[in-house]
Amino acid sequence: MHERSPRLLRDIATAAFAVLAVAVAAYAFAYLYVDHPPHNRFAARFAVSGLDVPAHFFGAGLALLLAPLQLSTTVRRRAPRVHRLGGWLSAGGILVSGIAALSMARHTQGGAASGVALAMLAMAWLFCMGRGIQHIVNGDIAGHRRWMCRTAALSFAAVTLRLILALGVAFRLPFLPVYVFATWACWLINLAVCEAWLRHRAGRLHPSTAATLS
């Protein structure tokens, strides 16, 4: 029973990650095809915006949709070609979406306080993805895994942000302060959890393997 608990917890966390990632990706795609009510503060501004908005939603939606597939050990082992194809597709999505996000960060709800947070997130996202690709091109699988875990944690910031906003609504807190807080917390929390998990994982491996991974 005790030995099965961590495995069960991991399975629940993996399933929750996949369901939430797909749900928020669907929400981003819906922005492209479904009309939002005029009182929606985001939709009203995006309606008069340029190409950066659809580029962001499409690229980010693709990256988030593919994240559970890319992290799956089964897919990596049994269908490495699918992993490779998914990897290049999500890298393309992140490149397009990250650059578009840098443009959108100039005019966010909440002004500079949230704009700086989202611009830093976009740069960190592009940087981690670039490092992940660099490692795999050099044949360093452990380094690739570490940087792609960080990239996925940053993609998942879109989910954490909306969970924080939902909590704000549930506790009837004013929107803008919660939004500004969420734009910082969503990626800093995810990165901290990812680093803790990477350290935990390295600690459980044989010392020589752990040294290679750290």
Ligand code: HEM
């Ligand atoms: C990880 C890096 C990301 C950055 C830097 C980023 C940046 C931004 C920015 C600057 C905005 C405009 C916010 C405003 O006007 O106040 C925005 C909105 C939005 N983003 Fe992202 N984003 C990221 C990831 C994602 C992902 C992975 C998704 C979903 C797949 C996503 C979906 C959306 C949606 C749907 C909106 C519209 C606002 C809303 O209704 O919540 N973003 N993003």
